[in-house]
Amino acid sequence: MDAATAGIVLLSLKVAFWSVALSLPPAIAVGHLLARGQFPGKTLVDAVVHLPLVLPPVVIGFALLLLFGRKGPLGGFLEQSFGLVFAFQWTGAALAAAIMGFPLMVRAIRLSIEAIDPKLESAARTLGAGRLRAWATIVLPLAAPGIVAGALLSFARCLGEFGATITFVSNIPGQTQTLPLAIYTHTQVPGGEAEALRLSAIAVLLSLLALAASEGLARHTRTHAGR
């Protein structure tokens, strides 16, 4: 693998890693809320969370551009307050991927929490555990297989993110050009088919690895959790 290809692969992995790492805590919170919460507007929250799954990715990318662009309301604020810039940066690619992978993660986590008998938490409370401790010692470990599966599914989705990314942060080699964007670029150039094919093979390999890891980890966690 030449340096350019290695750079593309590493950037893709970096983007996917950070998008999963940063979206996991809110995904667990939202998954729990949807699984256990009873509040007005739950259907609305559910719909909004699932929006990235059904909207054209370009629309999400455009929305991010409006919100998080340097002149956008959130983008301007974040740059001034924290020096955090998303527009045309790899961080922006991570943000776009995180949003696109979010519904997959929430779904898996929500299903695994719904499968846990809420009375187990009640039992923990009667044994002296506070609300938070009961959650951390009972719900979290029992939901772990679902959380791991959701995170890896989202990781695989992030590796393949295209539409929202190219709309939001463009296609800048070395900065925002992840694997799918690089493949697209080569298909647009006469004689680029061979290179596109080579990168596609790498993409297939990475996706298979992520799925295999997801399967293996889920199995390990299941055994470990004794279910």
Added chain:
Amino acid sequence: MLAVDVQQRLGTFELDARFASAAPVTALFGRSGAGKTRLVNAIAGVARPDRGTIRFGDSTFFDSVQGIHMAPEDRRVGYVFQDGLLFPHLTVAANLDYGARNRARPAGPASPIARDHVIELLGLVLLLHRKPRDLSGGEKQRVALGRALLSQPRLLLLDEPLAGVDSGRKSEILAYIEKLRDEFGLPIVLVTHAIDEVVRLADTLVLIDEGRVQAAGAVEEIMGRLDLAPLTGRHEAGAVIDARVASHDTHYELTHLAFSGGSLAVPRVIAAVGDAVRVRIRARDVSLALDAPQGLSIQNVLPATVESIRDESGPIVDVRVLAGESPLIARITRQSLDRLRLAPGQRVHALVKAVSLDRRSVGYS
């Protein structure tokens, strides 16, 4: 002293229950769906009633007027749920230790319940490294009992601890509960729909039907009331008497019990002479005769006085008689009632077949 007075509405079901008990074992007895579990959920704090108060000792668990709803983790109430609810991802040992690992709790009982003692008492040594999925129903219930005990509770709630346990294991777990009662001096609230569990374990009986407490009081008193027979179970209705073991007849394998109404022969029970026992005599096992009968296979012929008659204009009537100070209920046909011309105050003889008093009818108190 546990004092409960709560109202809760859930859909069309209305719970409106009021009782107080200072007994070592209080039984909440009623049909499935009578509201028993809702009541213990409220006592444990895992459910919140709409209105009312729940007090235990000098703590207020719940008071809707004062806006008090103590968190379950602060009540120190051990709760053995109907389905055990062991934590599936933890070993038996970790399940048992779950309560002890929680934050320092408010002052525990004078003598904390020791881990080794509980493990030995409940026979859990060989199970410690297993996961809940590898346990039988009876083993799960024993672990659940141990787990609740080791959280150092000051009140223990048992919700149908014998549901889903095969009959062979039932008496074993009943014996464990008896040990808990005797060894730890921990007040127990037992939810059940089996009258033999009430007779064997409980001192105070709280009869619940359709969300309401229909009667509450000493087991003997409630069981001897004719008007409550439909609730305690039509088929199973009968009186409960307290007695002492007078002697054992090793040749015929009978035990003679002494009570205020005389002597009662029953198939041999495992108890020492002088031990207090409680016997449930089902109404359908008691016959009445005007004169002391001769040449009869029936062992127990008890002189008694008719006290009251419950006549619901069917073919069957219940007659309450007093043998000494102990009430007995006899279920006879209306025809017999008329033929014998039974009326309150009349002297009769109550006939009880010894074989009708099986091991399940005799409890140790």
